[in-house]
Amino acid sequence: MAAIIWTVVIAVFILLLFAAKTMEVLISSNWYRRWFAKRQRFLAKLSKGLFDPFKPKLFLDLEEHLKTLKGDVVEVGIGSGENFDHYPDGTTLIAVDSNPHVEKFLRANVEKVGDRIHLKKFVAASAEDMSCNGKVGVEDNSVAAVVCTKLLCSLTEDQIKKTIQEVKRVLMPGGRFYFLEHVAGNPWTFQYFVQHFLSKSLIWPTVTGGCCCDRETLYWIEQGGFKMVNSEKISANLTTEIFSGCEADMFSLWIARIRMSIVNSILVGFAEKGCYTEEKKLL
């Protein structure tokens, strides 16, 4: 009996590894990136009810910040521009995304908000290297704020560390990094174990195109060397209205509901870069 159980466990593990490898190849293919860019608005609508309640405060903080530190804003991992409705009037935005196919949808969506937002440029680059390998990307100490929503969950820990250093590189002294991400739940809860099991067994990344539900994102931000970090981790309420106004078939809604009950620990806040001393040291 024990031999059968072990055979099944090992077979499932090998199958998952195979599926994860296939998924890895698939998600880096041009075909998938094109398809994902097209589907992004629809996918964003499915998780809108979970993330949108946190946006008014986040973007109000950004508005206040931009009154004291004037400058451009970078949104990294911008997708099709699901945050456009929340930006303060007159924002000058630099859009960064590693998928170049999102640009078309992003530009169409920015037109819908009229001249409230000025899209300065779209940079097809990874969050870990917004300089585009030294070519014209986002320059050092050049922007007042960086916004990042639902990106860090799909990066590896090494990519998260590099992204945070990149964010610091592009921020002006006193600039702020605003984030809204789903993260690991509270330690030793049932949800925490489910999240770790699903991520470590590769089930979650395989079925969600590379996303991980056990990320300790706050730890990496706190280790990033910012002057201060101001954040909250909140267990979002999954009410029945969460999908109201969302046109999707029953199957998609059920899948989205299950996904959200696993990723309803939301991290929201900002981190501020210090200023340079006369010896060019960062405070």
Ligand SMILES: C[S@@+](CC[C@H](N)C(=O)[O-])C[C@H]1O[C@@H](n2cnc3c(N)ncnc32)[C@H](O)[C@@H]1O
């Ligand atoms: C889940 S979507 C979120 C889009 C948008 N921020 C939102 O809140 O709706 C993640 C986005 O990050 C982009 N992305 C994934 N990995 C990236 C990376 N390493 N660097 C930059 N963008 C990345 C994807 O192409 C996608 O557009």
